[in-house]
Amino acid sequence: MLKIMVVKNRKQYIESLKKQNPKVYVAGELVKDVTRNPLLENSVETIAEGYDFQNDPELKQRFTVDSPLISEKISRATHISQSMEDLVAKAELTRRLTITYSCTRRLCMSNLLAALWMATYEADKEGNTSYHENLVEYVKYLQRNDCAISIGMMDPKGDRSLRPHEQEDPDLYLRVVEKNEEGIVVRGAKMHNTAAYSNELIVTPSRGMSEKDKDYAVSFAVPVDAEGLTHIVKPLASEEEMNREMENPLIRHFGGAMGITIFEDVHIPWDRVFLCGEWKHAMLIPLTWSATHRQVKCACRAGQIEMLIGAAALAAEYTGTEGFQHVQDKITNMIIAAESSYGCSLGSALKGIKHESGTFIPDSIIANSGLYNSRVALGDHLTTLHDLAGGLAVSAPCEKDYLNPETRPYLEKYLKGRKDIPTEHKLRAYMLLEDILGSKVGGYFAGSAISAGGTPQTNKIEVYRRYDLEKAKRNAKKLAGIGEKN
Ligand SMILES: Cc1cc2nc3c(=O)[nH]c(=O)nc-3n(C[C@H](O)[C@H](O)[C@H](O)COP(=O)(O)OP(=O)(O)OC[C@H]3O[C@@H](n4cnc5c(N)ncnc54)[C@H](O)[C@@H]3O)c2cc1C
Numbered sequence: 001m002l003k004i005m006v007v008k009n010r011k012q013y014i015e016s017l018k019k020q021n022p023k024v025y026v027a028g029e030l031v032k033d034v035t036r037n038p039l040l041e042n043s044v045e046t047i048a049e050g051y052d053f054q055n056d057p058e059l060k061q062r063f064t065v066d067s068p069l070i071s072e073k074i075s076r077a078t079h080i081s082q083s084m085e086d087l088v089a090k091a092e093l094t095r096r097l098t099i100t101y102s103c104t105r106r107l108c109m110s111n112l113l114a115a116l117w118m119a120t121y122e123a124d125k126e127g128n129t130s131y132h133e134n135l136v137e138y139v140k141y142l143q144r145n146d147c148a149i150s151i152g153m154m155d156p157k158g159d160r161s162l163r164p165h166e167q168e169d170p171d172l173y174l175r176v177v178e179k180n181e182e183g184i185v186v187r188g189a190k191m192h193n194t195a196a197y198s199n200e201l202i203v204t205p206s207r208g209m210s211e212k213d214k215d216y217a218v219s220f221a222v223p224v225d226a227e228g229l230t231h232i233v234k235p236l237a238s239e240e241e242m243n244r245e246m247e248n249p250l251i252r253h254f255g256g257a258m259g260i261t262i263f264e265d266v267h268i269p270w271d272r273v274f275l276c277g278e279w280k281h282a283m284l285i286p287l288t289w290s291a292t293h294r295q296v297k298c299a300c301r302a303g304q305i306e307m308l309i310g311a312a313a314l315a316a317e318y319t320g321t322e323g324f325q326h327v328q329d330k331i332t333n334m335i336i337a338a339e340s341s342y343g344c345s346l347g348s349a350l351k352g353i354k355h356e357s358g359t360f361i362p363d364s365i366i367a368n369s370g371l372y373n374s375r376v377a378l379g380d381h382l383t384t385l386h387d388l389a390g391g392l393a394v395s396a397p398c399e400k401d402y403l404n405p406e407t408r409p410y411l412e413k414y415l416k417g418r419k420d421i422p423t424e425h426k427l428r429a430y431m432l433l434e435d436i437l438g439s440k441v442g443g444y445f446a447g448s449a450i451s452a453g454g455t456p457q458t459n460k461i462e463v464y465r466r467y468d469l470e471k472a473k474r475n476a477k478k479l480a481g482i483g484e485k486n
Contacts, residue, residue: 344370
């Protein structure tokens with residue numbers, strides 16, 4: 001049967017943003033049209049590129065998939081993974097796109113849908129609820145409209161040593177303040193999200209809840225321009241940095257400005273609610289997401305490290321150091337880190353299991369172990385970049401001086417590396433290094449490597465919690481001869 005395509009292109013995505021009217025503040029100003037704001041342009045472009053990829057003749061076949069829900073060809077960005085092959089496809093695409101694109105943004109949002117798929121199914125099994133049915137219909141809506149999704153998981157959290165209900169200000173975790181026949185009313189905020197230039201925001205608890213926290217055990221979806229929502233977004237760079245031609249090259253690829261979304265008594269209709277008060281089930285969402293998201297994050301880290309490898313190797317080539325043994329050794333360490341992280345992404349897909357709800361959940365221990373290792377090695381990788389690049393990584397001249405005819409001849413002469421490499425190429429390679437190592441975007445890149453998708457400690461907690469230590473101890477007993485006879 002011929003499948004109809006519901007795969008949008010960049011123009012349709014941008015038009016969809018223009019039809020919305022979200023309340024967005026950026027750097028002190030209320031933004032009328034997010035698609036035309038100079039400080040958000042590169043972030044909108046990041047998502048738009050995601051829509052390009054799913055229409056790209058070379059990538060399309062991998063980026064699109066037959067939906068089992070609506071019997072149409074859809075983007076993987078809204079697909080609920082059904083098999084190991086689905087997870088492998090996501091890993092492959094993520095790694096490939098992250099090398100130049102730095103964050104796929106579109107693809108990884110579906111990781112939360114998969115987690116919700118399983119968690120709502122489990123919640124309904126125990127209670128007289130229809131959250132899973134709500135989610136199924138909602139995912140069909142996302143697929144039919146090929147929506148740009150954002151994730152609202154992280155609460156402001158106030159004092160980290162206190163539970164949600166113990167906070168002095170009860171709004172520091174998002175909560176339900178009213179239930180009525182039509183739906184629920186929610187108040188609070190969600191941090192670090194990309195809702196301002198998406199169509200939909202999916203909200204989930206960020207942690208486990210106790211019975212006293214039951215008002216905080218809430219999950220739902222909301223259009224980003226719903227009444228009562230305010231998004232305060234931090235731009236990734238200044239307008240000047242965004243418009244430079246040579247310096248700050250990353251900003252042209254690295255969108256993803258994040259914001260805090262405030263919910264001032266926002267009404268959510270019941271058919272968009274995926275959890276409301278079932279506190280025992282709150283933790284299953286972040287826990288399952290810990291597997292689905294981190295399997296993909298391992299591939300993302302592999303791509304990010306590959307980007308660093310390229311930058312380091314290029315500078316070494318241009319300055320004539322690439323043949324030195326210690327340079328090769330340090331680059332090899334980065335290659336090993338990238339491949340190990342990617343291996344964990346594939347391995348966790350391979351060892352995944354099909355949940356009875358139909359979604360395929362990757363192995364959490366492998367995903368979290370891989371992500372942990374690739375994250376904590378970031379410091380080593382950045383050290384290697386500084387080490388191999390030398391001082392010019394933080395003191396490359398400004399492009400204005402390079403382009404100024406009075407100073408350019410000096411810079412042409414004294415910044416020359418290998419004789420067959422134009423000085424401009426060397427300078428551009430160093431400007432990339434400077435962007436990675438010393439700019440605001442470079443800082444965002446590091447923050448994304450370490451904290452996006454949960455901090456390293458959350459990887460460790462997950463690994464320890466799931467690991468079969470008793471089995472390992474039984475093995476030790478057997479080896480030590482500790483058994484029934486003694
Ligand atoms: C680039 C980027 C993109 C992101 N995208 C999204 C997104 O799309 N949607 C979204 O919802 N979130 C997103 N996040 C948020 C991300 O998930 C959080 O930043 C991360 O989970 C850490 O939470 P936090 O920032 O509140 O830091 P904290 O949780 O405050 O962590 C700081 C430190 O305190 C420790 N800590 C905190 N609480 C405890 C505790 N109770 N016990 C022991 N130690 C504790 C942590 O382990 C860590 O070492 C993004 C973050 C980044 C950097």
